[in-house]
């Protein structure tokens with residue numbers, strides 16, 4: 001690790017990070033523009049180790065999409081349908097509960113529930129399914145709705161965002177999801193998600209939720225028409241809100257998928273681009289504890305590698321995923337717990353099953369330790385001298 005950075009043009013940024021300094025936006029852009037993926041990964045891995053140690057987490061969860069009907073038509077989206085489309089769907093409360101009941105047999109601790117911006121479902125529908133799921137098992141953590149859905153629900157129900165969130169929380173909502181962030185920069189946002197609420201509106205929903213004492217995750221959809229500077233701007237705004245509220249539990253970079261949509265970009269990001277984005281996220285977002293390698297979007301094999309490029313979390317077992325798969329993701333619909341544990345163990349990290357808030361539920365035995373790497377700086381020389389004396 002040390003050698004990779006010592007010879008790199010990123011050495012000054014490494015020194016800054018080691019001394020606990022904060023990278024600014026020009027530093028982040030330099031990291032993005034660097035071709036030295038080994039040095040970048042080493043720096044991010046160093047920070048990951050300093051922040052969370054040898055643990056790498058996963059969650060046993062299930063996704064449920066209650067409906068794919070949506071009043072918007074974001075250009076990047078392959079998921080949304082109109083009422084006239086034959087492949088649109090809308091689950092009843094009973095169907096949602098039935099999927100949850102089956103998943104409880106798999107040991108899930110979390111349901112992750114999102115949908116399109118439905119044209120006419122009443123607010124009571126959302127309250128009803130939250131209450132029904134808590135009745136099924138009060139221990140289930142309900143991570144539901146993007147900030148964009150919250151704004152839609154509030155608008156449909158003629159309530160303020162605070163009223164909406166308060167009622168949803170009383171019905172059982174435990175956490176917001178991070179979706180809907182896309183890219184914050186306004187002109188890019190209108191190229192990929194015309195009509196969608198702005199960055200300020202997205203951030204304000206999370207700010208409101210955090211100020212109610214609650215937590216959420218956040219995301220960035222990358223690898224389409226945005227520039228590297230747009231990615232830095234996006235991370236800057238997330239870091240700014242985190243400075244203010246400390247309410248984000250983790251950041252999930254989402255690689256763009258190119259099938260079945262209206263963006264004139266026919267390839268998603270490369271493996272190189274995905275790894276550097278994970279690494280820069282870890283280095284620049286110094287006030288985030290957790291960076292997730294989202295296996296649905298990058299495949300489990302690359303997500304496993306990303307654990308050595310700053311990520312400390314593999315996300316969940318999921319069971320049934322629609323949004324990325326309708327956009328061409330080739331990953332399976334779900335992972336078993338043992339596949340995730342195996343992937344983590346191979347990186348010589350300790351697998352930890354976590355809950356929605358990244359708190360440990362089960363810690364697996366640590367892998368056999370390897371010989372420690374030399375400490376950077378004069379101690380390394382000293383250790384070398386002692387070793388040969």
Ligand code: SF4
Nearest residue numbers: 070072074077080116
């Ligand atoms: S990304 Fe969300 S808001 Fe946009 S069209 Fe798809 S489901 Fe609707």
